[in-house]
Amino acid sequence: MQSPDPPTPLHVQQIVKTYQQGTAKVFALDGVDQKVEPGEFVAIMGASGSGKSTLLHAMAGLIDVDEGRVKLAGQDLSQLSDAALTRFRRDNLGIVFQAYNLIPSLTAEDNIRLPAPKRMAAKLDSIVEELLDRLDMTARRHHKPGALSGGEQQRIAIARALVCNPTILLADEPTGSLDSISGTQICELLRNLVDQQGHSIVMVTHEPHVAMWADRICVLKDGTNLAELRTDGCRNPQSVAHQYQQALGGEVAV
Numbered sequence: 001m002q003s004p005d006p007p008t009p010l011h012v013q014q015i016v017k018t019y020q021q022g023t024a025k026v027f028a029l030d031g032v033d034q035k036v037e038p039g040e041f042v043a044i045m046g047a048s049g050s051g052k053s054t055l056l057h058a059m060a061g062l063i064d065v066d067e068g069r070v071k072l073a074g075q076d077l078s079q080l081s082d083a084a085l086t087r088f089r090r091d092n093l094g095i096v097f098q099a100y101n102l103i104p105s106l107t108a109e110d111n112i113r114l115p116a117p118k119r120m121a122a123k124l125d126s127i128v129e130e131l132l133d134r135l136d137m138t139a140r141r142h143h144k145p146g147a148l149s150g151g152e153q154q155r156i157a158i159a160r161a162l163v164c165n166p167t168i169l170l171a172d173e174p175t176g177s178l179d180s181i182s183g184t185q186i187c188e189l190l191r192n193l194v195d196q197q198g199h200s201i202v203m204v205t206h207e208p209h210v211a212m213w214a215d216r217i218c219v220l221k222d223g224t225n226l227a228e229l230r231t232d233g234c235r236n237p238q239s240v241a242h243q244y245q246q247a248l249g250g251e252v253a254v
């Protein structure tokens with residue numbers, strides 16, 4: 001008998017999110033759709049204020065949406081209680097931010113262990129060993145974040161996001177605080193997670209040389225899907241920048 005197809009890691013349907021700013025109602029998201037397939041790497045681009053972070057936070061269930069549905073691993077997030085959502089998020093979702101968000105008083109290794117539930121205790125040591133090795137951080141495992149470079153801190157943040165083997169990894173400008181060499185190393189690492197481990201990734205960025213590592217680029221404008229760009233595996237930042245500017249009608253410099 002054939003094994004059933006894995007569930008779609010992430011399916012966002014017609015989501016709307018508004019914020020009240022003084023007397024004005026701002027549509028941060030105004031009917032966004034997005035479907036991420038297993039083993040797919042999707043970048044989200046768009047001008048400042050176009051809704052990228054709001055979309056990522058909605059995908060992560062960190063904010064409620066006004067309308068529409070967010071399905072993670074087949075589960076509609078709006079159907080879960082707060083406690084169930086927290087557990088579901090821990091077990092199915094890894095999230096990485098620009099600012100790393102590591103606990104300064106814990107070593108690199110203990111930061112990685114932090115999200116793991118008790119039931120993982122028996123296998124946690126070997127999972128952490130493997131992550132440290134895969135992310136080339138074994139030699140730095142006992143250092144606290146303050147003694148690590150930005151690139152190293154982000155690698156630890158990625159390892160922490162992967163410790164529960166999530167269905168999907170979400171990253172909001174993961175290279176935004178890094179120099180270009182460390183940023184490229186993080187992009188290569190994310191690409192390898194997709195190619196070698198079959199992870200699914202959604203990454204927000206406004207930089208073509210970062211977005212080019214994805215399979216597909218979703219361009220947002222004013223909280224709506226403006227365009228989908230395909231990278232077709234050629235890592236060409238000029239081509240991405242050109243397509244992106246064309247999508248935006250040449251109105252935003254990158």
Ligand SMILES: Nc1ncnc2c1ncn2[C@@H]1O[C@H](COP(=O)(O)OP(=O)(O)OP(=O)(O)O)[C@@H](O)[C@H]1O
Binds near residue numbers: 206
């Ligand atoms: N908590 C909030 N309260 C009020 N308005 C908000 C809030 N969060 C986002 N917005 C508004 O929603 C819109 C989209 O914001 P968002 O942070 O998603 O943009 P972004 O594309 O991530 O921008 P950037 O590239 O600057 O990070 C903006 O107009 C922003 O001012």
Ligand SMILES: [Mg+2]
Binds near residue numbers: 052053054
């Ligand atoms: Mg943002």
